[in-house]
Amino acid sequence: MAKAIKKAEETTVKVSNISPAAMKVILAKVKGAPDPGGPRSGEPFVKGPTGFEQSGDFIKFILSEGKSMSLPGNSFKITADIVKDISAGKQGL
Amino acid sequence: MWHPQKVQFVVKLTKLCNLRCKYCYEYPYLGDAAKMELPGIEKMLHNIAKGLSDHAVKECEFILHGGEPLLLSAEYFRAIYAKQKVILGNAGIAFYNVIQSNLTNLKEEHIQLIKDEIISHIGVSIDLFGDERVNIAGKNMDDKTLQNMDRLAKAGIGFGAISVLSKKTAPHIKKMFSFFSQSNIPWRILPIDLVGFDGQHDNNVLTADEICTVFKTLFEEWLQSENAIKLEPINEYIDAAIASINNRTGKHKFDKETEDSLFVVNTNGDVYSEADAYNANFSYGNIFIDPFDQLLSSPGHKRAIARANLITSSTCGHCIHYGYCNGFRMAESTTEKLYWHKDGNISCAVIRPMIDYIKDRLQEEKVMKIYDSAFSLD
Numbered sequence: 052m053a054k055a056i057k058k059a060e061e062t063t064v065k066v067s068n069i070s071p072a073a074m075k076v077i078l079a080k081v082k083g084a085p086d087p088g089g090p091r092s093g094e095p096f097v098k099g100p101t102g103f104e105q106s107g108d109f110i111k112f113i114l115s116e117g118k119s120m121s122l123p124g125n126s127f128k129i130t131a132d133i134v135k136d137i138s139a140g141k142q143g144l
Numbered sequence: 145m146w147h148p149q150k151v152q153f154v155v156k157l158t159k160l161c162n163l164r165c166k167y168c169y170e171y172p173y174l175g176d177a178a179k180m181e182l183p184g185i186e187k188m189l190h191n192i193a194k195g196l197s198d199h200a201v202k203e204c205e206f207i208l209h210g211g212e213p214l215l216l217s218a219e220y221f222r223a224i225y226a227k228q229k230v231i232l233g234n235a236g237i238a239f240y241n242v243i244q245s246n247l248t249n250l251k252e253e254h255i256q257l258i259k260d261e262i263i264s265h266i267g268v269s270i271d272l273f274g275d276e277r278v279n280i281a282g283k284n285m286d287d288k289t290l291q292n293m294d295r296l297a298k299a300g301i302g303f304g305a306i307s308v309l310s311k312k313t314a315p316h317i318k319k320m321f322s323f324f325s326q327s328n329i330p331w332r333i334l335p336i337d338l339v340g341f342d343g344q345h346d347n348n349v350l351t352a353d354e355i356c357t358v359f360k361t362l363f364e365e366w367l368q369s370e371n372a373i374k375l376e377p378i379n380e381y382i383d384a385a386i387a388s389i390n391n392r393t394g395k396h397k398f399d400k401e402t403e404d405s406l407f408v409v410n411t412n413g414d415v416y417s418e419a420d421a422y423n424a425n426f427s428y429g430n431i432f433i434d435p436f437d438q439l440l441s442s443p444g445h446k447r448a449i450a451r452a453n454l455i456t457s458s459t460c461g462h463c464i465h466y467g468y469c470n471g472f473r474m475a476e477s478t479t480e481k482l483y484w485h486k487d488g489n490i491s492c493a494v495i496r497p498m499i500d501y502i503k504d505r506l507q508e509e510k511v512m513k514i515y516d517s518a519f520s521l522d
Binding site: 068069070072073075076077080081 | 364366367368369370371372379382383386390506
């Protein structure tokens with residue numbers, strides 16, 4: 052079992068339910084993982100674009116997850132239904 | 145001899161904050177408008193420049209912390225940067241600044257700081273769920289943070305996020321991960337680890353077993369996710385698990401005496417390790433006054449080293465993963481984060497079970513064959 056992952060030309064990884072992206076990360080770690088652990092590795096963050104580039108996307112997303120919240124400047128409480136309308140172009144944020 | 149590769153300074157520029165997050169360990173001080181003044185900062189930088197040069201350390205990072213650092217003006221940050229550039233630059237020390245912010249007071253002048261690379265990275269504190277991140281009036285401020293995350297994204301500025309894991313947020317962990325994963329935002333989930341006042345975390349702290357359950361869920365979600373974002377501490381556990389499976393050579397065991405690399409600098413200049421922050425018995429001294437070598441040789445630093453060694457010898461010494469996991473997290477565990485076994489010893493009740501779990505999962509039956517960067521399912 053300890054040999055399930057090998058650094059070799061052909062590397063065999065035994066794992067179920069894995070996405071291609073996660074597989075690539077694990078393969079990169081197999082081939083040359085950084086020193087495990089280390090000081091506060093979560094604090095300096097990777098630069099780069101997020102998945103959401105348009106204004107309002109973050110709010111739309113979280114509302115689509117079933118959360119409602121009031122937005123400053125709006126007199127109404129935004130709900131998931133309103134988000135659907137926003138997505139359909141019927142309302143603006 | 146002290147010789148870390150690089151050093152991080154968590155600099156408490158101010159305790160002042162516009163929020164009153166219920167779990168904040170700075171809670172009693174969040175109304176204090178005092179800030180670290182520039183003459184003190186200048187002395188700190190001279191001290192750091194000499195100390196790091198004497199020990200041939202070539203790189204340092206400043207994590208500009210609060211309170212809420214973005215309540216401070218851009219002009220203040222530019223003045224700090226100008227001093228860093230001269231003092232550290234002349235000493236040949238590379239440096240960069242990271243800000244941890246609730247992002248509710250993001251002004252255009254702050255965005256310009258990031259564009260000008262005076263601030264290299266920004267970490268956003270947001271939970272999305274749990275209703276613990278509130279302002280003085282008790283209003284949840286996540287909406288404002290989300291709006292400003294949009295502004296950063298629109299400006300083409302990448303950022304990461306940190307959320308607190310508590311009994312209030314744990315039930316929403318899958319939705320939280322889904323948000324950061326689909327947004328492709330690096331994310332750190334941080335169990336409550338410091339107490340601001342007695343009784344603050346009553347009925348809100350998860351047990352080690354409960355934290356493990358959440359982390360296992362996150363590992364599984366990450367494993368199946370389309371973006372495989374940088375997710376801490378899960379990615380750290382995966383690193384250790386793979387190194388352990390591979391019996392990787394070149395084991396690394398953290399030694400606080402020679403590698404101590406994380407210094408918390410309070411607003412008044414007092415210095416602590418992360419584990420013992422604000423405990424006077426473990427203060428290294430004052431970085432505005434005491435030479436850097438004096439901080440390293442102080443009784444408080446020696447006590448902090450002894451504490452770290454005691455913990456790692458108790459928990460890591462006999463662990464099969466020690467060296468693949470370097471023991472840093474245990475060495476720097478806050479008292480609130482230590483779990484005590486019934487035999488009276490400190491127990492590694494989250495990290496080791498997580499590495500064991502991930503090792504097992506990576507060695508299950510379904511086989512993927514990987515040829516260089518491509519892979520296929522058998």
